[in-house]
Amino acid sequence: AQSVTQPDIHITVSEGASLELRCNYSYGATPYLFWYVQSPGQGLQLLLKYFSGDTLVQGIKGFEAEFKRSQSSFNLRKPSVHWSDAAEYFCAVGSGYSTLTFGKGTMLLVSP
Amino acid sequence: GAGVSQTPSNKVTEKGKYVELRCDPISGHTALYWYRQSLGQGPEFLIYFQGTGAADDSGLPNDRFFAVRPEGSVSTLKIQRTERGDSAVYLCASRQTGGDNTGELFFGEGSRLTVL
Numbered sequence: 001a002q003s004v005t006q007p008d009i010h011i012t013v014s015e016g017a018s019l020e021l022r023c024n025y026s027y028g029a030t031p032y033l034f035w036y037v038q039s040p041g042q043g044l045q046l047l048l049k050y051f052s053g054d055t056l057v058q059g060i061k062g063f064e065a066e067f068k069r070s071q072s073s074f075n076l077r078k079p080s081v082h083w084s085d086a087a088e089y090f091c092a093v094g095s096g097y098s099t100l101t102f103g104k105g106t107m108l109l110v111s112p
Numbered sequence: 113g114a115g116v117s118q119t120p121s122n123k124v125t126e127k128g129k130y131v132e133l134r135c136d137p138i139s140g141h142t143a144l145y146w147y148r149q150s151l152g153q154g155p156e157f158l159i160y161f162q163g164t165g166a167a168d169d170s171g172l173p174n175d176r177f178f179a180v181r182p183e184g185s186v187s188t189l190k191i192q193r194t195e196r197g198d199s200a201v202y203l204c205a206s207r208q209t210g211g212d213n214t215g216e217l218f219f220g221e222g223s224r225l226t227v228l
Contacts, residue, residue, distance in 0.1 A: 004154075006154075032214070034216065042221060043220055043222060046218075049214060049215070049216055051215060095215070099171075100145075101157065102154035102156075103154050104153055
């Protein structure tokens with residue numbers, strides 16, 4: 001069965017500091033991997049996705065993520081966080097042809 | 113439409129009542145998904161439609177939950193004899209199929225269900 005672990009429930013980062021959100025997955029084949037962001041009262045918005053090719057993928061809003069097969073990880077990074085990045089972030093895994101399985105999310109708080 | 117549309121955005125009902133939640137996917141998306149998101153949790157899969165048929169309904173928690181998509185577009189999630197534990201945000205998503213599919217799900221803003 002596929003699963004996603006996001007070990008950090010909450011993370012607080014100072015505005016302008018760098019950010020890394022962790023994601024580990026379990027999947028029986030080559031995974032499709034995604035990061036979504038959810039602001040309060042909003043739907044889920046895709047930040048970036050990996051399904052083949054270069055293991056470092058760039059997304060919207062200055063985010064990037066690196067697929068590391070040997071570590072079963074797909075960590076999300078941003079070099080300089082803005083206050084508007086405060087939201088909940090979800091990592092997800094799937095095959096591209098069936099369901100996506102989501103992690104429980106990491107809530108990002110940005111301090112001034 | 114331009115995005116996935118869900119109605120109602122908020123629904124408050126009493127324990128034991130019947131509820132319907134509607135989803136209108138992105139035009140041309142043949143795959144449609146229902147997820148449930150409880151407070152402090154990630155989205156949990158309920159059911160997935162490919163066209164009119166349910167390709168995977170393994171996430172439906174029990175037989176009080178049912179979903180249909182009779183014409184392969186709009187879908188309705190139906191909950192009978194609602195319980196307080198059914199309170200959650202119900203998310204609908206759709207996806208392209210065919211050669212352009214990269215697995216991305218496009219989500220609506222959700223229907224928040226509160227069972228008193």
